[in-house]
Amino acid sequence: MHNRSRRDFLRDLLIGSAALASGIHLRGDDKPEKGKDRKLGVALLGLGKYSSGQLGPALRETTKCYLSGVITGHPEKGEQWAATYNLNKKNIYSYDNMEQIAHNPDIDIVYVVTPPALHPEFVIRAAKAGKHVISEKPMATSVEDCDRMIAACKKAKVKLAIGYRLHYDLYHKEMMRLAKEQDFGPFLKMTGDRGFIFGQRAWRIDKKLAGGGPMMDLGIYIVHGACMAANGVAPVSVTAHEEPKTKPELFNEVEETLRWTMDFPNGAKCDAVTSFAHSSDQFRIEGAKGWMEFKQHAFTYRGIVAETSRGPLNFPAINQQAAHMDDFADCILTGRETPVGGELGRRDIQIITAIYEAARTGKPVKVKA
Numbered sequence: 001m002h003n004r005s006r007r008d009f010l011r012d013l014l015i016g017s018a019a020l021a022s023g024i025h026l027r028g029d030d031k032p033e034k035g036k037d038r039k040l041g042v043a044l045l046g047l048g049k050y051s052s053g054q055l056g057p058a059l060r061e062t063t064k065c066y067l068s069g070v071i072t073g074h075p076e077k078g079e080q081w082a083a084t085y086n087l088n089k090k091n092i093y094s095y096d097n098m099e100q101i102a103h104n105p106d107i108d109i110v111y112v113v114t115p116p117a118l119h120p121e122f123v124i125r126a127a128k129a130g131k132h133v134i135s136e137k138p139m140a141t142s143v144e145d146c147d148r149m150i151a152a153c154k155k156a157k158v159k160l161a162i163g164y165r166l167h168y169d170l171y172h173k174e175m176m177r178l179a180k181e182q183d184f185g186p187f188l189k190m191t192g193d194r195g196f197i198f199g200q201r202a203w204r205i206d207k208k209l210a211g212g213g214p215m216m217d218l219g220i221y222i223v224h225g226a227c228m229a230a231n232g233v234a235p236v237s238v239t240a241h242e243e244p245k246t247k248p249e250l251f252n253e254v255e256e257t258l259r260w261t262m263d264f265p266n267g268a269k270c271d272a273v274t275s276f277a278h279s280s281d282q283f284r285i286e287g288a289k290g291w292m293e294f295k296q297h298a299f300t301y302r303g304i305v306a307e308t309s310r311g312p313l314n315f316p317a318i319n320q321q322a323a324h325m326d327d328f329a330d331c332i333l334t335g336r337e338t339p340v341g342g343e344l345g346r347r348d349i350q351i352i353t354a355i356y357e358a359a360r361t362g363k364p365v366k367v368k369a
């Protein structure tokens with residue numbers, strides 16, 4: 001090695017080791033950033049529709065984190081993403097070698113965006129590699145798996161969040177405010193309908209991968225929204241029944257349409273339906289002194305149309321995914337708890353498990369505390 005380049009090499013090595021020792025993070029672009037001002041690196045795991053259509057683009061708008069890598073089962077997708085997002089090629093991993101992220105300081109957070117039954121395995125592996133994790137909803141397909149995910153993150157001393165983006169949406173924040181401050185009194189009557197027409201064989205109707213049908217994929221939004229409207233309180237019992245299937249050949253493993261009722265400790269009731277046989281996205285909550293209604297796109301990323309008994313609401317549409325990821329990065333940088341942690345994901349799986357049991361037995365089922 002030439003003398004000068006050897007000197008440069010040694011200098012770089014020293015700077016690098018000193019930076020690591022002092023907690024300074026060297027990003028792919030070699031800009032040292034420190035402490036609370038640095039941007040955290042996110043690696044998306046699972047590069048399907050939600051990652052491509054929403055999370056990747058959202059990470060161009062985030063201010064506290066950025067897309068630094070990907071973990072994928074398809075090397076060609078990794079190449080494509082590297083080109084689109086100008087990723088350092090060393091930050092592209094496969095499911096087989098993802099343990100190596102443990103040695104990559106460019107990656108602080110792994111965001112798991114696969115079919116639900118795979119969330120536990122990937123969340124646990126990311127946590128063991130010392131990375132903070134976001135798991136998409138539904139958190140898992142069983143309460144036991146949620147417990148394993150929570151325990152693994154606790155053991156590794158990393159944070160765990162669920163992809164509950166609506167906590168950052170301004171209309172849903174207004175719903176949470178109304179629930180807390182009780183402008184209209186407690187919301188005692190709630191109704192929800194969330195569905196889309198699904199007509200192909202895919203993981204969303206594969207019981208092993210999805211854990212169920214529309215209830216796991218869409219009904220979860222009403223379950224979660226009703227708990228928000230109940231000021232964070234979970235129902236105590238549920239009843240449910242499955243509607244007759246219109247396409248029994250397709251929905252031979254999971255429900256096609258499910259109706260259910262949730263009873264809350266204060267007497268509030270939520271009547272809801274979820275379906276892969278009709279399109280709908282509505283939610284209404286009523287108190288003694290007023291109501292709020294999400295008339296369109298209640299639980300979707302954009303286009304929410306909502307009003308209260310006082311009149312139409314007109315909040316700016318924000319990028320929910322960007323707000324969610326930025327808040328998680330801020331939680332990590334400041335040591336704050338995330339408002340959308342693993343316990344919330346676990347609570348919802350517990351409620352959904354009770355709803356499935358009620359549908360199976362035809363009897364009311366108590367939701368475990």
Ligand code: NAD
Nearest residue numbers: 046047048049050051073113114115116136137138163203
């Ligand atoms: P998708 O089918 O488009 O993508 C799934 C990804 O997982 C693909 O990259 C696929 O290659 C990968 N994968 C790995 N192992 C797989 C396997 N055994 N079978 C099938 N795919 C496998 O799905 P999506 O719509 O991107 O959904 C992914 C996750 O994101 C799900 O948990 C879903 O519930 C969630 N999601 C959340 C929202 C939201 O608004 N929060 C919206 C859409 C999807």
